[in-house]
Amino acid sequence: MKPANELTTPELVSFLKAANQAYRSGSPIIDDATYDHVYLAELHKRDPLNPFLNRVEPEGDFGSEKVRHERPMLSTEKAYTTKDMANFVRRVEGIAQELGIITSSIQYRITPKLDGMAGNYSKNNLVARGNGEVGNNVTHVFNHGVQAIGGANTGLGEIVLLSSAWENGLSEKFSHPRNVIVGLVGADKINEDVFEALQAGHVHFTPYSELPGQLVTAKDLTGPQLNDICDQLETGCGYPTDGSVIEVVNDQLKEAMGHTSHHYRWQIAWKRVGEMVTSTVTGVYWQTGRTGRVTPILKIDRVWLSGAWIENVTGHHAGNVQNLNIGRGCIVNVVRSGEVIPKLCGVVKKGESALLPRTCPSCDNELIREREFLICANTESCQAQIANRLGHFFSTIGNIDLFGEKTIDTLLTHGVDELPKIYEQTDKDFQSMGFGPKQAQNLVREINRSLTDPIEDWRFLAGFGIRHLGKGDSRRLLSSYPLLELPSVTAEQIQALPSFGQLKASRIASEIRSTWPLIESMINLGFNLTGIPNVAKSDNPIGGLNIVFTGKMENPRKKLEEQALMLGATPQSSVSKNTDILVVGQNVGSKKLEAARKHNTRILEEAAYLEMITSTPHEKHEGPSTNSLKKEAKTASEDQFKLFA
Ligand SMILES: NC(=O)c1ccc[n+]([C@@H]2O[C@H](COP(=O)([O-])OP(=O)(O)OC[C@H]3O[C@@H](n4cnc5c(N)ncnc54)[C@H](O)[C@@H]3O)[C@@H](O)[C@H]2O)c1
Ligand SMILES: [Zn+2]
Incomplete structure (x- = not known):
């Protein structure tokens, strides 16, 4: 593909259309940042009135029934900078003044922007957005096992995967969580890993009304605190997100602001991008990871970006390098937005063509292509995979230093390629491999420390x-x-x-x-494994239960969720029929309480919940039985919550 600035406007529009179609069908040809900040931005700059920019980007049709939406389902306007946000606030305040609304009283609601597939659930049908006017009936996803959070006919929302399901397996198979959703909606035959996630109840239709939200004022939107608020909502919602959505609360004001053919004027998405710089690719290198996936690293001319010198940029995966045609001499944009590893964000000027390796850079085994990924299947003897597996062990147990990449490489060249063997090495052995006497001593000390320091x-x-x-x-x-x-x-x-x-x-x-x-x-080497106490379900009041924490808690919610996990419970982000306990803090939204009542979910105040879990020793066969504790624990009366509802 040519860089955006070398395309004619019609070429640019057809590329955007093609990229959009590929994205909506679950196999994007470029990443979102490149789509937004390079190609879409170029069209905005050149031709802001182009029809492509002024209508909803259409979805594929999934071969399902077409349904006209009662009201059009629109896209969102996007704010990338504080200036964009200030403009939005100014627009809202302008209309408010015309209506005689005191601007300092205007409230905005922030919710996490879910990254799945949007739909409207009404009249017992779930209709995906389609082209915004006419959508695709995808109600069949409920038969596949998608959970309807909050019950039926809940209005606008999103089909989404739980982040935990993504992190614990599906990310090894798919390049983006949204691809899982698109695949599930459109496929004749569901991929077995996705089927698994569906069976485990990990794919939801979550209405936006059920999302955790925060009410703020204009000051929060234009101040530095906006990112903290959004971070908290985005990480706390339990689903993949691509920003946060900010909307005006006042109905009269919303009505007066109305919408364009593309988006509601009273709503905006806050999408952060980090600082962007341009540099030249000096080479594309390939690395084999622990699971055999071979990923591209772009070496670039050293540039200063967000407080650090950058020389390496991830090229994401083989499909990306191929689609953007990245080779030596390409001039590329690089962004860094919070994360440690800088990301590629579009090609500015073409260089040599992309070259994908045919064999593993470590063991020379022929590579296999699985969708966007290249895989080395030689799990047994690929040195890179072995080294990364050893490294994974040391970094995961977390009580040993000095066994990084360099040490492991030296060990491997001397045939010490298994964990037990490493733990057998003596001071003398290490010295014979070329480590200095002091280094050898330190390595032995670390091995001993890792055996004696406790590890969960x-x-x-x-x-x-x-x-x-x-x-x-x-x-x-x-x-x-x-x-x-x-x-x-x-x-x-x-x-x-x-x-x-x-x-x-x-x-x-x-x-x-x-x-x-x-x-x-x-x-058998004698690690000091503390373990978590063995909490058999019958002896632990929350073992095996699904728990939702909601409202403003005395203790940080993350801590409560960690603790619940440790006790064998599963924290959930929203109340559904399989939720066992809803733990409530202050200012609980009415939707969650209604859902809990509907599903007969037990509602506990934070204090009562803590009393319940802490008054039981978690060792087996000690202390009062769970049943007696369950009786003792205060169940919060419904009346108490009417205050917040
Ligand atoms: N990589 C690619 O090639 C490619 C191609 C096309 C689009 N894209 C990506 O998709 C984006 C545009 O897609 P879009 O128009 O479907 O979506 P959008 O990013 O414009 O988002 C609008 C949608 O967000 C949904 N939404 C999610 N959470 C919400 C919440 N909490 N409250 C209210 N609404 C919420 C709404 O349904 C709304 O329709 C681009 O920014 C780009 O990053 C990427
Ligand atoms: Zn290999």
Whole structure:
């Protein structure tokens, strides 16, 4: 593809149309930042009245029934800078003044901007946005297992995947969580991993009205606190997001502001981009990761960006490098927005053509192409995969230093390529590999420290990099079964735990068994595994339960969720029929309470909840039984919440 500024306007529009179609069908040809800030921005600059910019970008049709929306489903205007936001506020205040509304009294509501597929759920049909006027009937997704949060006919919302499902498995298969959703809506045959997520209740239709939100004033929108507020909402909602949505609360004001053919004038999306710089690609390098995925790293001429010198930029994946045709000599934009690794954001000037490797840069094995990704399947003897697996263990257990990339490379060149072997090395062995006497001594000291300093058993288990057994799932698994019993735990037993579907459970069970000889030999070295107490469900008031925390809490919500996880419960972001407890703080929204009442979910105040979990010792066979505690725990009366509703 040519850089945006070298395209004629008709070429630019047809490229935008093609990129949009690819994006809506679940296989984007460029990343969002490049689409927004390079190609779309170029058209805005050149031809702001172009029809492409003034209507909703259409979705594919998924082959389903077409339904006319009662009211058009529009897109959102986007603010990328404080100046954009100040302009929005000025516009709102201008209309408010005409209506005689005191501008300082104007309230705005911020909600996380969900990154899935938007739809309207009414008259028992879920209709995806389509072209904004006519949508696609996708009600069938509920038969596939999509959970309707808040019940039926809840209005505008989004089909979304839980972030946890993305992080614990699906990210290994798909390049973006939205691709999972598009695939599920349009596919004749659902991908087995997606099927799994559906079965485990991890795909939701979440109405925007159920989202956590915050009321703010104009001062918050234009001040530095806006990013903190949005960060908190975005990370706290439990779903992938691509910004936050800000809207005017006052109905009279909304009515007066109205809409364009593209967006509502009373609503804006806050999408942050970091500082952007331009540099030249001096080479494209490929790296093989722990799971065999081979990813591109772009070497660029050193540039200063957001307080650091940048020389390497991630090229995301093979598909991206190929579609943007990135080779040596290309001039590229690079952005850094909060995250550590700077990102590529579009090609400014073409250089050499992209060259994808045919073989693994580490072991020379022929690579396999899986969608956008290149994979080295030589898991047994690919040195890069081995090195990354060893590195993963050390960084996950977190109580050992000095075993970084360089040390591991030296160990591998001397044939020390397994964890137990590393733990056998003596001072003399290390010296014979070329480490200095002091270094060798320090390495031995670290090995001893890692054996004696306590490690939580779930951290230790997650260190083995078993697929689907990240830290969260290791913790959930070990809260029901002790580490030493794992080889005899069956797939059915794992599946019976919350958030483990059938396929995932059987993969975990079989991989635990195949990895067990290694895990066992490591345990036998005498690690100080503190483990979380073995909380059998019957002895723990919240083991195995689904809990939603809502409202302003005395304790940080993140802490409460962590603690619930440790006790074997699953924190959820919204109330559904499988929620067991709704824990409420101050200023709880009426929707969550209504949903809890509808589903007969137990409602507990924060204090009562804490009393319930802390007054039970979490060791087995000690203390009062859960049942007696459940009776004692105060259930908050409905009247108390009417105050906040
Ligand atoms: N990579 C690509 O090639 C490519 C192509 C096309 C579009 N895109 C991306 O898609 C974006 C535009 O797509 P769009 O028009 O579908 O969506 P949008 O980004 O304009 O968002 C508008 C939608 O957000 C939804 N939304 C989500 N959370 C909400 C909330 N809390 N409150 C209210 N509404 C909420 C609404 O349904 C609304 O329709 C671009 O910014 C770009 O990043 C990427
Ligand atoms: Zn390899």
